[in-house]
Amino acid sequence: MYMKPTEQLFAEHSEQHKAGHTSRQNEAFDSLKIETSKHEGQISHDLSNVPQEQVFEHLLGELGDHHGLYWGPYHLTDLPHMIYTNGNEFYYYPTSKALIDGGKFTFDKKNQIISTETESKPWFDLSITNLVFYQWAVMLLLFFFFFIAGRKAKKSKGAAPKGLHNLLETVIVYIRDEVVMQNVGSKKVGERLMPYFLGLFFFILGANLLGLFPGMHTYTGAIGVTAALAITAFIVINLTAIRESGIKAWFHHLLGGAPAWLAPIMVPIEIVGLFTKPFALTVRLFANMTAGHVILLSLVGLILFFKSLIWAPIAVPFSVFIYFLELLVAFLQAYIFTLLTAVFIGLAIGDHAKEEHAHH
């Protein structure tokens, strides 16, 4: 989100045209803007002297993950690279410059890390990028909030909750009653899986809301993160189904309720359907988050592209409208991911849950 720094970027840009006129505020921050690890091919985060045809490329290049913490054009710190190659070697470089100086890896033209010897990507790139840092930050923040709320809940012992405790409890009770219990179907499984659903919901919600602050990135806008969430959901769905109904019943589900002689047709369809659902979860979350940011960056980038303030009265109100829409989409997408996972678990447990209730 580059709403606030964009004005500053524009101020710097127009200053390039006025000879010898720098504002004192920019002078104070100039030292922060010096990139300690700039190398060729790396996208410059200082957008003040970008040629006109590359403005959008640079703006949209901000959406990926970077190996340093940046707040707009200001460089806060470098983040380390940690690479694990398939020769079972582990390399740690504190900055990108150290990576190049180390000699074993370089950046190729598209800014990916490749090994100097084999010209191929390393096996396992464990670098701490800014997206990883934001995930840890949100995890710590959530842990902190829930710890405080839980301590207050234990101390008050049934009195009416207030403040942060109240807010979190409202959301948790809503997820438990409306989302999980109704859609999963069986209370036993629902109670057991509540921590997973709560963690999922607040992780995605934290990601989406963090991306709305100026200068922060949404980590659910990276398809790696959403794919990981969907793979986790896939594992939870199938393991719950196997644990509840046994593995034979899971194979019977692949038939889909059709008679046995239709199996050669039904089984491939059902297997494809088994994998489509997490794939849809991934793409839905990723595209919703990234699309909002792309629209916002493009609208504001119009002002920078045409280098005139005429576009501002058109672009900025649109941007504000899209910003509020993105706020809505943030909550909605977190809710929908959780809801659909609950629905899929309910479908996977299926009628067997009702049989179990009949037994006890």
Add this chain to the structure above:
Amino acid sequence: MGELAKAMAYLAAGLGVGITVFGVGSGIGRLGAAALEAASRQPEAAGDARTTMIIAAALIEGAALFAIIVCILLAFK
């Protein structure tokens, strides 16, 4: 890619997204209308109708997002 191929790719991406959004818009619009009608006929089913509407809208939107991904791949590769 040649210049003509690149131009056609951009055109295809734009047209694809346009047609997709047309389909999704009319589909989800009908869905909203059906949910509202159900809620007005039977006010106590309004909560269920709302939940089902949101689930169905999310699934339809997922199909639209498949189309968006394909068009983005077309436009940038």
